[in-house]
Amino acid sequence: MTPRTLGTALALLLAGAAASTAVSAHERVPSGQQVGTSPWGPKDEIGRLNLITEASRAAILSRVSGGKAYDLATEYYVGMPSWQDAGDPHYQFWMTHTPRGTVMDDPMGVGETMNLTRSYTGTAFSMYSHTGTHIDALNHFGIHGKIWNGFEADKHLGDRGWNVTGIEKFPPLIARGVLIDVAGAKGMDMLPDSYRVTRQDLKDALARQHVQLQQGDIVLIRTGRMRLFEQPKAYMANPPGMGLDAARFLVEDSGAMIVGADNLSFETFPSEVSDDYVPLHTYLLAQQGAPIIELVALDELARDKVYEFAFIGGPLKIRGGDAAPLRPVALPVRP
Structure with a gap:
């Protein structure tokens, strides 16, 4: 949307809001x-x-x-259909732990040998509640x-x-x-x-x-x-x-x-x-x-x-x- 069209849209919105103040809330309820x-x-x-x-x-x-x-x-996947254009969060998915990363970071404090032996994968995701199959x-x-x-x-x-x-x-x-x-x-x-x-x-x-x-x-x-x-x-x-x-x-x-x-x-x-x-x-x-x-x-x-x-x-x-x-x-x- 260009600045000009944005300005026009805002003007129309404000005009509608101003006009609505002349009508009582009771009258506006259909x-x-x-x-x-x-x-x-x-x-x-x-x-x-x-x-x-x-x-x-x-x-x-x-x-x-x-x-x-x-x-x-x-299924849920990054980029899936969402209400992002309405300002809602889109689906995000990321790794919180990876097998090689845990060897480097040792987040549990168990040492390199243990991390090399027990591969650790963890993930997280976030999304708007009305994403994917939902009720x-x-x-x-x-x-x-x-x-x-x-x-x-x-x-x-x-x-x-x-x-x-x-x-x-x-x-x-x-x-x-x-x-x-x-x-x-x-x-x-x-x-x-x-x-x-x-x-x-x-x-x-x-x-x-x-x-x-x-x-x-x-x-x-x-x-x-x-x-x-x-x-x-x-x-x-x-x-x-x-x-x-x-x-x-x-x-x-x-x-x-x-x-x-x-x-x-x-x-x-x-x-x-x-x-x-x-x-x-x-x-x-x-x-x-x-x-x-x-x-x-x-x-x-x-x-x-x-x-x-x-x-x-x-x-x-x-x-x-x-x-x-x-x-x-x-x-x-x-x-």
């Missing part, structure tokens, strides 16, 4: 834009994950057929300082994360999983850039797959974007994603517990809602209590036409976290 209140009570911190019960786990695990297990997680906690997005179930940043957010709804509160994720291969249903390897998946797209794909959704499902949408995972710039540029009405179909009409996709944002841009740049995150996390999984590797499931499976996974228990890496596994089930 109709219905309030956080959801949990049907599981005022202390609920996990939203629709309450649909996981002993009975629901037993029902899906009793149908596991054995055989192949599908790994739905991406969003319900505190990730809210409305006017409030998140799911009315918890408030002024009361519940400290310097080291939220003291409610942190990702560490999530139980192990064991549920019926359903793949909806929208790209495949359209005869495409990958949906076009910025394509917004509709309610009808989902219905058509489900009919083609002969699968019906059930309450408590973990529903994963394949756009085909994972084909570009090794090309970070292409992967991040104008990805296809879900439309708001399609998300409503999954949660309100079909009872989905968790939704996810193979892109990095679940939704696509620009937003279809004038006063919300991330309407699906607002709707799913803050209003419906439905976690979102992103960057799910779905191509192998689609190739083998595995549309129904036992989903097993769990996020890292990062106290107060708004998201965490996830290593999900799909186990095919009998009809």
Whole structure:
């Protein structure tokens, strides 16, 4: 961005901010834009994950057929797709100990002979919590300082994360999983850039797959974007994603517990809602209590036409976290 265009952008931003001061905060809140209140009570911190019960786990695990297990997680590598352009840390990986370096530095004080005998390798990594295959906690997005179930940043957010709804509160994720291969249903390897998946797209794909959704499902949408995972710039540029009405179909009409996709944002841009740049995150996390999984590797499931499976996974228990890496596994089930 040149100084001139930067100046123009800042001027427009300041003009918009000045204009907004003439409108009260109440008037700026669009109709219905309030956080959801949990049907599981005022202390609920996990939203629709309450649909996981002993009975629901037993029902899906009793149908596991054995055989192949599908790994739905991406690899982590330096330069991988990330939100770096939004100011978030990109994935970094470095060596903290190497076999030859320990001989030189003797960090444990055990001497050259021991270090030559016992080769020591150690590594470290750092990243934004929304990197690679991950799941969003319900505190990730809210409305006017409030998140799911009315918890408030002024009361519940400290310097080291939220003291409610942190990702560490999530139980192990064991549920019926359903793949909806929208790209495949359209005869495409990958949906076009910025394509917004509709309610009808989902219905058509489900009919083609002969699968019906059930309450408590973990529903994963394949756009085909994972084909570009090794090309970070292409992967991040104008990805296809879900439309708001399609998300409503999954949660309100079909009872989905968790939704996810193979892109990095679940939704696509620009937003279809004038006063919300991330309407699906607002709707799913803050209003419906439905976690979102992103960057799910779905191509192998689609190739083998595995549309129904036992989903097993769990996020890292990062106290107060708004998201965490996830290593999900799909186990095919009998009809």
